[in-house]
Amino acid sequence: MKKLLRSLFVLMFIASSALAQNRTITGTVTSSEDGLPLPGVSVKVRGANIGASTGVNGKYTLAVPTSATALEFSSLGFITRTINIGTSSTIDVALTGDPKSLTEVVVTGYGVQTKREVGGAIAKVTGDQFENQPMASFEKALQGRAAGVQVTASNGIPGGAINIQVRGVGSFTGGSQPLYVVDGVQMSAVTLGGLGTQTNSLAGINSNDIASIEVLKDAASTSIYGAQGANGVVLITTKKGKAGITKFGANFYTGFVEQMRDYNVLNSQEYYQMRNEAVQNANPRFVPTRVRQAVLTEMGQPAAATDADIAAIPTYDWQDEIFKTGRVNNYELNATGGNEKTQFYASGGYQTSDATISKVDFRRANFRINVDHKATEKLSFNTNINLTNIRQNAVPLGTDGSSLGNAAFAAPLYAPYLRIYNADGSYNAPLQGILNQNVLQVADYNSGLAKTNQLVGSVSATYKILPTLSFKSFASAEYTNIMGDNYRDPRTPDGATFNGLGQVFTNARTAVQTTQTLNYGTTFGKHKIDGFAGFEYRVEQADQTSASGTGYPSFLFRNLSAAATPFGVGETYTGYRMLSYLGGAQYNYDDKYIVKVNFRYTGSSRFGANNKFGAFPGVTFAWNIDREDFMKDATWLSALKFRAGYGVTGNDGIGNFQALSLYGRNGVYNGLTGIAPANLANPDLRWEKSTGLDLGIEYGLFGNRFTGSVGVYSVDNSDLLLDQTLSSLSGFGSITTNIGAVTKRGVEVELTSNNFRSSTGGFNWSTSFVFAYATNEIKSLYDGLQQLPADVNVRVGSPLGSIFTFQYAGVNPATGRPMTYDANNNLSYNTLPADRRFVGLNFAPYTGGLNNSFSYKGIDFEFLLQYQYGQLVSDGQEVFMREVGTRAAFNTYREVYERRWTTPGQITDIPRPFNGGLESGGNVGRFQGTAGFQPTDYIRLRTVQLGYTFPKSLLNKARLSNLRVYAQGTNLLTWTNFDGYDPEFTGTATGIIPQNKNITFGLQVGF
Structure with missing residues (x-):
């Protein structure tokens, strides 16, 4: 009986000594590529059957004997690393992906996966790809970098609305914006x-x-x-x-x-010429002198102004002043920084x-x-x-x-x-x-x-x-x-x-x-x-x-x-x-x-x-x-x-x-x-x-x-x-x-x-x-x-x-009037609802x-x-901007002015100038249908x-x-x-x- 008690005592002493010699090591395992935590990584004591796995946050805790000299970190798709323990109680490790694998770590919603594990369609953009870009909102970082993700700005207001469409539109009224999740x-x-x-x-x-999107x-x-x-x-x-x-x-x-960019618009003399033609075309019974006087008066000039006076009218560059x-x-x-317990x-x-x-x-x-x-x-x-x-x-x-x-x-x-x-x-x-x-x-x-x-x-x-x-x-x-x-x-x-x-x-x-x-x-x-x-x-x-x-x-x-x-x-x-x-x-x-x-x-x-x-x-x-x-x-x-x-x-x-x-x-x-x-x-x-x-x-x-x-x-x-x-x-x-x-x-x-x-x-x-x-x-x-x-x-x-509208047919060379195609592809000056056709997206x-x-x-x-x-x-x-002299005090593209219809037989796609906007037959004096x-x-x-x-x-x-x-x-x-x-x-x-x-x-x- 004494021998049995002595043996039990020795065994208990050995076990307690072994336990007393154990120490605890903690740490975090991350991906070397983007620093994201890696869950499920195996952490083992080299040469011993002692190990643990990292949690969803990449962290692990492992009790190791004092005799242990190194830890092995392994995970599917990554190169195994062996780290000497030394006197450290915290060992953080960054694993490098196996060059023969798709090992990039991807956040998938309520968890992470390696790229090799992902079975869905996920696009990833890392922070270093758009670092220091001068943008008020991060969504623009995705432009041109993620397939199937279209990013557009509604305007240039800094901090204004950004629209993102993932794989296009598929809803009438349910919106097209994705859900955004920032750190959960x-x-x-x-x-x-407002206002x-x-x-x-x-x-x-x-x-x-x-860090990543x-x-x-x-x-x-x-x-x-x-x-x-x-x-x-x-x-x-x-x-x-x-x-x-x-x-x-x-x-x-x-x-x-x-x-x-700026618009290339008309100077004062070109504007006068186009308005003169527009008023004359809309009022063919007016003599040219009357039209000239009306346009000059409209421009705040003396009705009796000479050609030299018209040539001297100054041109004011509003775009240069505004922008x-x-x-x-x-x-x-x-x-x-931080330590083994707290990082910030x-x-x-x-x-x-x-x-x-x-x-x-x-x-x-x-x-x-x-x-x-x-x-x-x-x-x-x-x-x-x-x-x-x-x-x-x-x-x-x-x-x-x-x-x-x-x-x-x-x-x-x-x-x-x-x-x-x-x-x-x-x-x-x-x-x-x-x-x-x-x-x-x-x-x-x-x-x-x-x-x-x-x-x-x-x-x-x-x-x-x-x-x-x-x-x-x-x-x-x-x-x-x-x-x-x-x-x-x-x-x-x-x-x-x-x-x-x-x-x-x-x-x-x-x-x-x-x-x-x-x-x-x-x-x-x-x-x-x-x-x-x-x-x-x-x-x-x-x-x-x-x-x-x-x-x-x-x-x-x-x-x-x-x-x-x-x-x-x-x-x-x-x-x-x-x-x-x-x-x-x-x-x-x-x-x-x-x-x-x-x-x-x-x-x-x-x-x-x-x-x-x-x-x-x-x-x-x-x-x-x-x-x-x-x-x-x-x-x-x-x-x-x-x-x-x-x-x-x-x-x-x-x-x-x-x-x-x-x-x-x-x-x-x-x-x-x-x-x-x-x-x-x-x-x-x-x-x-x-x-x-x-x-x-x-x-x-x-x-x-x-x-x-x-x-x-x-x-x-x-x-x-x-x-x-x-x-x-x-x-x-x-x-x-x-x-x-x-x-x-x-x-x-x-x-x-x-x-x-x-x-x-x-x-x-x-x-x-x-x-x-x-x-x-x-x-x-x-x-x-x-x-x-x-x-x-x-x-x-x-x-x-889809866009359903009228197909613009150009200008009648004889009259300068704009035309469209009807439902039977015949030329027409009148547009009917049935004439609308699919023209684009x-x-x-x-x-x-x-x-x-x-x-x-x-x-x-x-x-x-x-x-x-x-x-x-x-x-x-x-x-x-494409109105052809339709209204007073509005400027126009120089291209419209240079290509407008002026004489019978002229081949062009820009109608004749016409004041008031209405041509006979119902076509307006600016571009029709597809031309708009x-x-x-x-x-x-x-x-x-x-x-x-x-x-x-x-x-x-x-x-x-x-x-x-x-x-x-x-x-x-x-x-x-x-x-x-x-x-x-x-x-x-x-x-x-x-x-x-x-x-x-x-x-x-x-x-």
Whole structure:
């Protein structure tokens, strides 16, 4: 018995001694390419059967004996690394992708995957690809870099609206903007503001804080976001801190912005000649002398003016006076560092950007801090906070808010004989004609200001229940408040009407979200299993108030309280809630066969009582063919993957109360406000449904010297949301319901070539090319209709975005009258609805870009070309500019003047000048049908950057870690046949501020 007790005691002593000699090592495993955490990495003690796996955040904890000398880090698709332990208790490792694999880490929504594992269509753009570009909003970074992602600016207002379309349009009213997710925070790309101001809700994100942008394009990938995923999902990951000594960085750039182009318009003498012809053609019974006198009087000249007097009439260049050279400046500081328990990234910046028109500018101050903290071996926290203050001066508009008071719109249209200033230096106002305002005076005296304060923050806690199981609790809040005012000075024509007009508004938007998930991940042998399940709740609300007043005692008093007559006091509230249950699982066998399943069950307050919830599944499959035994002899093949995905998503892009019966204000009776029904309820209103199939091949050749992908997709959109016209007997004009179907098809190609590679700092040259083709077809409408009653362009069998108009047939050589083709292709002077025909698309089906990067020693050079093809637009400003002497005090293209019809027998496509706009037979004296449309095909030199990084040998003496100087240009050249300011815009271009070209010079310092 004593021997037995003695033996047990010895064994207990040995075991306790062994345990006492163990120590704990923690760390984070990331991708060397972009710094993103790698889950599921195997961490083992070399020579022992002791190991662990990294969690979803790339972190691990491992108890190792004191005798252990090294750890091995391995993961499918990455090169295994062995790290000596030494005396370290924290070992962070960056794994490099296997050159024979597609190992780039991709954020996929509620998790990450390696590129080799991804079975969906996901485009990725890293932060270093658009670093230091002078842009107020990061969305422009995707232009020309992601296949199937089209980015357009509605105008050149800094911080203004940006429109992104992922794989084209497939909805009538459900919108086309994707869902944006910033570090897990779902943000809506809404354009806030009012009274002529325009603020992009995403402009508060500093593009230099972004580590990567992933665009989920296919239904299988976006199905995890359910009803918000039909238009794609854009995932933004901001920079994170790294353990080690604190490193500081500073970035400064300054530059200038200029107008990209001016219109070539008439001088005063050419204007006189064209107006003379227009008045004479419209009044053939008038003798030429009478016409001459009428036109001279119209121009403010003596009726008896001689030819010499006419030749001496000065020409005033309104465009030169209105457009200016602006400035852009950016100042940033950032810091990153921490220890084994806490890592942080912090940045602060201030950016100023001018438009090319006076008093239109953008000022942004922002601060960001991201913190990761490991409280215990099992509990960790993450916090991301972004604070932004934006100040924008807006576009001064006319009394009715129309484009006629917009400086960019009016600049080329002013008649050339109109003085800009009077002899005493005061503004010449009011002016002649419908452009009666001097927009320089308007810009000087009037004001439009919007001030935005935004807070976006999130906090999460992750608890490691088991080595393979963790629980994550995530919560976020977004608050945006915009305060603005618009003042019309009584010294201007539009302000004089009211003796001064003041307007103020506030627009506050709040969104709160919480996500709770259980996450599982394990690796054994050749098998890797990951999964998660949870629920999510989101509530969003918006409040807006506005008020106006007229009758100010002086232009010196601009506060609304000084107005004699208040009016237009209003308040609106809107909001919605969403509840979702979600989950997903992935199985990976030997990095060869990967299957991933997503599911989301979502309910939204926006839809009818009978259809609050919808189910959105998705499945992807990836087959890495190059890992098959029969491919081992193909040494030239670095990687070859076939991928397929099928999924269902939804679209909830409608008003928050479209399914409800609503009442609204309806006049005032006996001093009391009347209330009447305003919206008819539809309890059966449900989601738009998108069912998509995606197939693709991804490859790498010759050690990944050449990589690329080719993908095709087909998406069937059904239950489309649309306002259905009702009988007048119902008392309502329409009701929102689910009617119609649209099918989308497309092809996407991405190619990358490492033309020259040097591992010693020599010459490097890489090229990337993206191409996309997207189209659609309307399959059905409601009640068997073949065409929408209110829109002749929406027809079954044609693409959504079709243009049906009259085919312009040119000019009758004998008379100079414009002609069109009728339905039977006969020449006609009259247009009938039946004569309309399909002539083109209002979207560009072909888009893409070409990027080249060069480096040698410390020198780097890069340029990006972006292109689009196949779009037609009718530009409101262009229509005016092509009038052939139709109205007084309006200028015209010189091309119109030089090619106009003047004599019988002349062959031209520009009609004879004609005053008043109406030719006999009903054709107007400006372009008809297709002649009013232009192709917007272009190739644009989007960015050019040249930089030099100083060698480390010099920097060490100055105690700097990095020093780089650079110069960059944006929108420097555009090759296009489009006659307007800018072929890249959304809408009709009526009253836009053109985009500008800019050149900046910058300095980056690290210490």
